[in-house]
Amino acid sequence: MIRGLARRSTFDNLVYLRDVVTLELDRGSCVGCGACIDVCPREVLILEDRKSIIVDRDRCMECGACAINCATGAITVSSGVGCAAAVINSKLGRSGRGCCTIDP
Numbered sequence: 001m002i003r004g005l006a007r008r009s010t011f012d013n014l015v016y017l018r019d020v021v022t023l024e025l026d027r028g029s030c031v032g033c034g035a036c037i038d039v040c041p042r043e044v045l046i047l048e049d050r051k052s053i054i055v056d057r058d059r060c061m062e063c064g065a066c067a068i069n070c071a072t073g074a075i076t077v078s079s080g081v082g083c084a085a086a087v088i089n090s091k092l093g094r095s096g097r098g099c100c101t102i103d104p
């Protein structure tokens, strides 16, 4: 059974940045709960054979939602050049100290 692909439609062709994403998945630690798939806004992950897999790393915007919601620590991701906070700050007109900071 594959979970996650059904939602892929609106953003199918969008890629944030290529070959820079820090997202890593340890399938050995995955228990197949599906939380990462449910929270991912970019449809980067799917559930296949009761384990999560990364289907398109370049779609990841490094928001961290998957890692935060993974109870087993199977996912790691660092905010970086694909940092969602930078996008949000930019949209809100904020100037941060760096890419991933939010002014207090």
Ligand code: SF4
Residues within 6 Å of the ligand: 029, 030, 031, 032, 033, 034, 035, 036, 037, 051, 052, 066, 069, 070, 071, 072, 073, 074, 075
């Ligand atoms: S949240 Fe973690 S344990 Fe659950 S499916 Fe995703 S990687 Fe696997």
Ligand code: SF4
Residues within 6 Å of the ligand: 023, 039, 040, 041, 042, 043, 044, 045, 059, 060, 061, 062, 063, 064, 065, 066, 067, 077
């Ligand atoms: S960091 Fe965000 S965009 Fe990337 S895979 Fe996790 S939830 Fe999806």
